[in-house]
Amino acid sequence: MAAPADRPRLAAAALACALACCLSYAGQRLWDARTEPPPGTVLLQATIPYYWRVGATLLHGGGAALLVGLALDDAAARRWLGRAPWLVPLVVLPAALAMALVP
Amino acid sequence: MTGAAYALLERLHGHLALLGLAVLIHPLLTLRARAGLSRRTLLTADLGALLLLLPFVGGWLLYPSYRERVKPDLLRHDLPLALRFETKEHLAVMTVALALGAAVALHAAGRSPEGRTAARWMLLLAAGCGLSTAALGLWVSAGATPAW
Numbered sequence: 158m159a160a161p162a163d164r165p166r167l168a169a170a171a172l173a174c175a176l177a178c179c180l181s182y183a184g185q186r187l188w189d190a191r192t193e194p195p196p197g198t199v200l201l202q203a204t205i206p207y208y209w210r211v212g213a214t215l216l217h218g219g220g221a222a223l224l225v226g227l228a229l230d231d232a233a234a235r236r237w238l239g240r241a242p243w244l245v246p247l248v249v250l251p252a253a254l255a256m257a258l259v260p
Numbered sequence: 261m262t263g264a265a266y267a268l269l270e271r272l273h274g275h276l277a278l279l280g281l282a283v284l285i286h287p288l289l290t291l292r293a294r295a296g297l298s299r300r301t302l303l304t305a306d307l308g309a310l311l312l313l314l315p316f317v318g319g320w321l322l323y324p325s326y327r328e329r330v331k332p333d334l335l336r337h338d339l340p341l342a343l344r345f346e347t348k349e350h351l352a353v354m355t356v357a358l359a360l361g362a363a364v365a366l367h368a369a370g371r372s373p374e375g376r377t378a379a380r381w382m383l384l385l386a387a388g389c390g391l392s393t394a395a396l397g398l399w400v401s402a403g404a405t406p407a408w
Contacts, residue, residue: 205324
């Protein structure tokens with residue numbers, strides 16, 4: 158296995174992608190929940206919203222990674238990576254909690 | 261998908277995911293305890309992410325059969341359990357995104373303290389979401405009976 162390189166922009170892009178995926182998925186689910194019939198009233202849907210949601214999540218994550226990778230220089234990317242101890246829980250915990258409350 | 265194939269894939273799905281979570285403990289502990297980055301930490305971060313990605317893909321293969329054979333019955337007879345399954349799916353997406361992000365961040369910037377810190381926090385939240393996913397998965401699989 159190759160030794161790790163020093164590419165903070167790529168690492169910041171990976172962080173942005175992961176966080177954007179969490180936000181995008183939770184946001185889409187909450188948006189869908191606004192107009193859904195009550196749970197249990199539809200036994201089988203014609204389409205599979207989960208697949209569409211994950212597909213859109215991948216697009217959003219990829220877009221965020223591209224933006225961050227192109228927009229930040231190495232010093233700014235390092236600063237963003239250093240903010241992970243509060244940034245990651247700040248994004249992921251509310252999103253996870255929302256998914257527990259709005260299944 | 262036949263009932264036997266569904267049962268086999270479902271067990272592989274669960275076992276691989278649990279194995280992936282167990283493997284993630286190593287990079288979580290070593291990134292906290294050590295100043296540098298060892299090759300074993302890189303290896304276990306990659307392996308953990310891969311072992312979580314594989315059951316996620318397996319879940320995609322299982323899902324059409326689940327929604328045709330299992331979900332309607334669950335919705336009729338045990339709605340809370342059906343809803344817990346949905347929560348499990350949501351948390352699994354977050355788990356895989358964070359674990360893969362951490363593995364890439366370690367490869368890209370594992371030499372720097374900032375890169376290791378970011379990877380550790382992504383792994384920590386991935387493990388938290390993953391453990392919740394596993395607990396919900398066990399709960400649902402204990403209560404759901406496929407209609408084959």
